[in-house]
Amino acid sequence: EDQVTQSPEALRLQEGESSSLNCSYTVSGLRGLFWYRQDPGKGPEFLFTLYSAGEEKEKERLKATLTKKESFLHITAPKPEDSATYLCAVQATDSWGKLQFGAGTQVVVTP
Amino acid sequence: NAGVTQTPKFRVLKTGQSMTLLCAQDMNHEYMYWYRQDPGMGLRLIHYSVGEGTTAKGEVPDGYNVSRLKKQNFLLGLESAAPSQTSVYFCASSLTGTQPQHFGDGTRLSIL
Numbered sequence: 125e126d127q128v129t130q131s132p133e134a135l136r137l138q139e140g141e142s143s144s145l146n147c148s149y150t151v152s153g154l155r156g157l158f159w160y161r162q163d164p165g166k167g168p169e170f171l172f173t174l175y176s177a178g179e180e181k182e183k184e185r186l187k188a189t190l191t192k193k194e195s196f197l198h199i200t201a202p203k204p205e206d207s208a209t210y211l212c213a214v215q216a217t218d219s220w221g222k223l224q225f226g227a228g229t230q231v232v233v234t235p
Numbered sequence: 236n237a238g239v240t241q242t243p244k245f246r247v248l249k250t251g252q253s254m255t256l257l258c259a260q261d262m263n264h265e266y267m268y269w270y271r272q273d274p275g276m277g278l279r280l281i282h283y284s285v286g287e288g289t290t291a292k293g294e295v296p297d298g299y300n301v302s303r304l305k306k307q308n309f310l311l312g313l314e315s316a317a318p319s320q321t322s323v324y325f326c327a328s329s330l331t332g333t334q335p336q337h338f339g340d341g342t343r344l345s346i347l
Contacts, residue, residue, distance in 0.1 A: 166340050167327075167341055170335040
């Protein structure tokens with residue numbers, strides 16, 4: 125059975141204090157790994173898709189990386205507007221269209 | 236640019252009542268999905284559709300039915316609501332089965 129585990133559950137950062145979020149996964153074959161950002165009261169907003177080990181994607185202060193068993197979302201010099209819940213999801217090669225989501229990491233960045 | 240629109244945004248039901256949640260997308264996407272989100276459990280797939288007139292079961296389909304009569308709309312029905320169905324429901328759509336899914340802002344449903 126496909127499983128996605130995100131850690132930590134919650135993270136509190138000072139503005140400018142860089143950190144990383146972890147997403148470990150178990151899947152028979154990986155078609156793609158997706159990162160989303162979710163603000164309170166809103167739906168998830170797509171950030172990145174990673175397809176193969178060694179791949180990296182960047183967007184402003186966020187950088188996502190992928191290995192064969194986990195993905196990291198690095199937040200460099202975060203700002204208060206980076207506060208959100210970050211969700212990781214995997215799509216298996218035999219699960220056309222279907223995503224398995226982790227429970228998310230809630231990030232709070234204080235000034 | 237509306238994207239994915241969910242109706243209603245909030246609803247309170249009594250046990251045993253029925254209701255339909257509506258999802259509409261204006262991106263001409265083939266795939267549409269219904270998820271529920273509960274604290275500490277992440278998003279779980281209820282039903283999905285790979286095109287107009289098709290539906291399929293997801294991870295937690297019991298107690299729900301869906302219909303996709305038009306490409307742009309995906310309806311989620313609760314025939315006899317139960318307190319365990321209290322949740323936030325999200326609809327999503329994607330162009331293909333491998334493209335990123337785009338989400339609506341959810342329907343917050345409470346069943347008393």
